[in-house]
Amino acid sequence: MDRRTALKGPICVPGDKSIAHRALFFAAQAQGATQIFGLPRGKDVRSSLNAIEKLGAKVSLAVGEDGIASVMVEGWGSDGPKPHMPEDARTVDCGNSGTTARFILGMLSGYPIKISLDGDPSLKSRPMRRLLDPLCSMGLSCSSCTWPIEVCGAERLKPITVELPVASAQMKTALLFAALRARGTSRITEPAASRDHTERLAEAFDIKLVKLTCENGFEITGPQTPCAPDDPIVIPGDFSSAAFWITAALCIPGSDLTIEGVGLNPTRLGFVKALQAMGANISVECIDDGTSEPYGRIHAAYTELVGPCETLANESATFIDEVPLLAIMCARATGESLIRNIGELKLKECDRLTAVIDMLSQCGANARVVENEDGSLDLLISGKAKLGIPDGIKVSAHHDHRIAMAWAVLSAVCQVQIRLDAGDIDSISVSYPGFLDEFSRRLGYAPIVRVE
Ligand code: S3P
Numbered sequence: 001m002d003r004r005t006a007l008k009g010p011i012c013v014p015g016d017k018s019i020a021h022r023a024l025f026f027a028a029q030a031q032g033a034t035q036i037f038g039l040p041r042g043k044d045v046r047s048s049l050n051a052i053e054k055l056g057a058k059v060s061l062a063v064g065e066d067g068i069a070s071v072m073v074e075g076w077g078s079d080g081p082k083p084h085m086p087e088d089a090r091t092v093d094c095g096n097s098g099t100t101a102r103f104i105l106g107m108l109s110g111y112p113i114k115i116s117l118d119g120d121p122s123l124k125s126r127p128m129r130r131l132l133d134p135l136c137s138m139g140l141s142c143s144s145c146t147w148p149i150e151v152c153g154a155e156r157l158k159p160i161t162v163e164l165p166v167a168s169a170q171m172k173t174a175l176l177f178a179a180l181r182a183r184g185t186s187r188i189t190e191p192a193a194s195r196d197h198t199e200r201l202a203e204a205f206d207i208k209l210v211k212l213t214c215e216n217g218f219e220i221t222g223p224q225t226p227c228a229p230d231d232p233i234v235i236p237g238d239f240s241s242a243a244f245w246i247t248a249a250l251c252i253p254g255s256d257l258t259i260e261g262v263g264l265n266p267t268r269l270g271f272v273k274a275l276q277a278m279g280a281n282i283s284v285e286c287i288d289d290g291t292s293e294p295y296g297r298i299h300a301a302y303t304e305l306v307g308p309c310e311t312l313a314n315e316s317a318t319f320i321d322e323v324p325l326l327a328i329m330c331a332r333a334t335g336e337s338l339i340r341n342i343g344e345l346k347l348k349e350c351d352r353l354t355a356v357i358d359m360l361s362q363c364g365a366n367a368r369v370v371e372n373e374d375g376s377l378d379l380l381i382s383g384k385a386k387l388g389i390p391d392g393i394k395v396s397a398h399h400d401h402r403i404a405m406a407w408a409v410l411s412a413v414c415q416v417q418i419r420l421d422a423g424d425i426d427s428i429s430v431s432y433p434g435f436l437d438e439f440s441r442r443l444g445y446a447p448i449v450r451v452e
Pocket of ligand 1: 099170171195321
């Protein structure tokens with residue numbers, strides 16, 4: 001089988017998962033009906049869609065001839081949620097989605113409704129305490145902080161002044177949803193800037209918030225009810241999904257790929273910045289048409305030699321989901337790379353820090369964690385000119401979609417075929433159903449073999 005194929009041509013990726021979750025949650029809380037175009041088909045977004053529907057939003061989903069989904073959501077507005085569940089059995093299953101779980105907790109904090117949140121084993125291992133603590137100080141009651149998490153919101157929620165312990169867009173958003181229902185001004189800050197999709201969408205839903213100039217964060221005065229925008233929300237392609245194609249194109253000889261219609265929000269582009277500093281052949285053409293999110297085209301072409309990378313501690317949130325891919329790039333760079341402040345990776349769908357180190361060790365690169373005096377964790381990677389993995393080996397992605405796709409990229413880069421179990425392969429549909437088929441089709445061979 002010839003595995004020396006290159007990735008060519010234009011390509012589109014599914015709609016941005018982060019923006020989709022937020023658009024659905026704002027729309028559910030809004031007065032009026034919101035049209036959302038470009039909804040991704042992944043299971044995570046489906047968990048949010050199901051959740052808002054169960055809680056009382058009216059949802060109608062349509063799939064166009066191009067296969068792209070759009071949804072109309074009629075929110076509960078000032079009437080508040082009206083769960084379609086018997087009062088003694090109000091459980092929302094968040095599946096694998098930490099975003100869904102955290103957003104529900106924030107959103108329901110201001111309503112006296114008892115709700116129980118459940119999820120899959122991965123979600124149940126993820127930290128919720130650091131969100132529940134500030135929400136409980138606002139008035140949320142929590143009868144079980146372990147899974148299934150049982151909470152009951154308060155009619156009168158107190159505002160909060162909080163400095164998040166880590167830069168986290170999920171926590172920031174959950175607290176903003178709670179602050180919408182609080183009486184008074186809340187102030188939410190974080191140690192570094194995380195993705196700002198929530199702040200951008202808040203404006204589209206006519207929410208008044210004041211961005212702080214000297215700190216990363218905002219003040220918001222409640223109560224406020226989002227107002228459905230007149231114009232549809234159009235979700236651009238997901239940069240984090242595009243990142244798999246970018247990495248493969250940069251590493252596979254002869255590749256020349258253009259990704260069209262992808263979101264180019266600057267708070268998501270830390271990976272591009274790092275790649276450009278390494279000397280990778282990647283360029284970005286941005287269209288900022290005044291709608292809430294900039295988007296455009298990314299061009300990536302094979303780059304034989306890349307230099308090492310050294311990222312700053314305060315920029316890790318801008319590429320946190322791309323670390324497995326940045327690590328692959330560093331593994332084939334000349335010299336030592338240092339990716340700073342990525343301890344949060346241990347708390348994702350799996351312990352991604354350990355998963356990445358295991359992955360690099362399989363292809364002959366050396367990576368280790370360095371712990372700093374303040375407790376933060378860096379990843380130190382020694383580059384290796386040519387990566388290689390034994391053909392046919394069986395590896396594990398710990399049922400984590402991004403690790404499974406990173407393995408597919410690494411396998412293609414090494415021009416081998418590796419084996420993953422069915423659960424690992426199925427996990428990909430959390431964010432990017434169809435990725436493996438399209439990747440295999442464009443490569444001309446299957447870099448992953450499914451083991452039942
Ligand atoms: C996300 C924020 C990040 C990211 C996750 C999606 C979001 O998580 O890793 O995939 O949509 O807000 P944290 O907020 O936990 O850092």
